[in-house]
Amino acid sequence: MSIKLPFLKKKQKKPLNDFELINIPSHVAIIMDGNGRWAKKRGLPRIAGHKAGMDTVQTTVRAAVKYEVDVLTLFTFSTENWKRPKLEVDFLMKLPKEFLHKYLPELMENNVRVETIGDFDSLPAHTREAVQHAKEQTKENDGLLLNFALNYGGRDEIIQAMKQIVTDVEQQQLSAESLDEHVFANYLYTKGLSDPDLLIRTSGEQRISNFLLWQLAYSEFWFTETYWPDFTEEKFVEALQDYQLRKRRYGGL
Template sequence: MKLPFFHKKEEESVLYPNENIAEHIAIIMDGNGRWAKKRGMPRIAGHKEGVSTVVNIVKTAVNCKVKILTLYTFSTENWKRPKTEIEFILRLPKEFLSIYLPDLIANNVRIEIVGDIEKLPVHTREAIEYAMERTRNNDGLLLNFALNYGSRDEILNAMKEMFLDITKGEFSLDELDEQKFSNYLYTAGMKEPDLLIRTGGEIRLSNFLLWQLAYTEFWFTDVLWPDFSEKDFLQALKEYGNRKRRYGGL
């Protein structure tokens, strides 16, 4: 019988490497296409292999008692890619959930989306909405898929909604502060990321959570996403644990 992906032998124990816990971890999963190209394979093979890495990292995050894991899955800029690649990527959430949703439910994982879900294909949207409904009462790891997400788009939409509320007299401009503005973002009510991990060797944010990452610790690696392992993830957590966050203070 195939074991669920969360299963681990009793003698295995994944311990958080430091008491300084990263409760919210955001990941830019970069390098799928390059991983495939290095092996003479089509780019979609890299995206397929990247799903296996998602499984392993979600499992590790659960075992490490991470509270929120946000994965940059498909950006607003990714619509510029070849149609066949886009279609393949947007089928992956349905395939992933069709296999692993029972395990996610059994391990108390809650699934949410950050991004403009209305512009996604119907099959992608229905799979995600079904998973969100099935897991909405879970209170373990919050697994955020950033789908059709772009931070500039998010901020502009938040400003428009906020302006409408101000014109309707919901509150005055003088009452506007950072917290009130944050409530108009996709991540409203969530703790901001403590740690950002980017794989694939690039050192940029790529329009990801620009507002939310203001005081986040960054960790970059040359490892391509399909090769990113539990060991790499724990190394990032260990390095985070050794940092001192000052938030502009001393």
């Protein structure tokens, strides 16, 4: 005999056409995980998963525009990803150019602005050129900010910030006494951006993997078993609906 406990019942989600645009997270960050496992499950090479995941990026951008998110930050390539096989890394470095060639006209049409965070200068020239072109083309747009975390690592970001702070103190451009959370945040790649309200991670993993270590201090986390290439608008809305049900107290009552 099984006993059904009311407090364990799954929350009923509203259908897409009934979704209310209230309490929408201003800044959504996503760890796009599971491309390789998606491909392996289908007997395909890992790069096939990355290619499928590229189209999911645009699906998610469309959803973010539709549901009036202000900033969408996507963990695209980490500083640790250089350890992967050269063939896979080379393919990943070509994806931004392919993505932007295919979708830049739509991004322009939807008033999306492209930006990046991370060690941009260390990327291959062809990757930098494609992304910089998109930045230039979209710089006047004032809709969704599509923020690619490229060659990004949270610990590296904090170390680079500290090095610059030390230099500024030594050069008397900053006093140690004036250093607080606000000042420190202005030394990070995300200077001028609000912290993510919601972090989404796909593929079933439940860790942040060196992503936005400072900025995620009070973010809401949402995890799904879905691999990134299978992440849909419906899944995005499910995450937004779950966020709408949460109470953010920031340590208060």
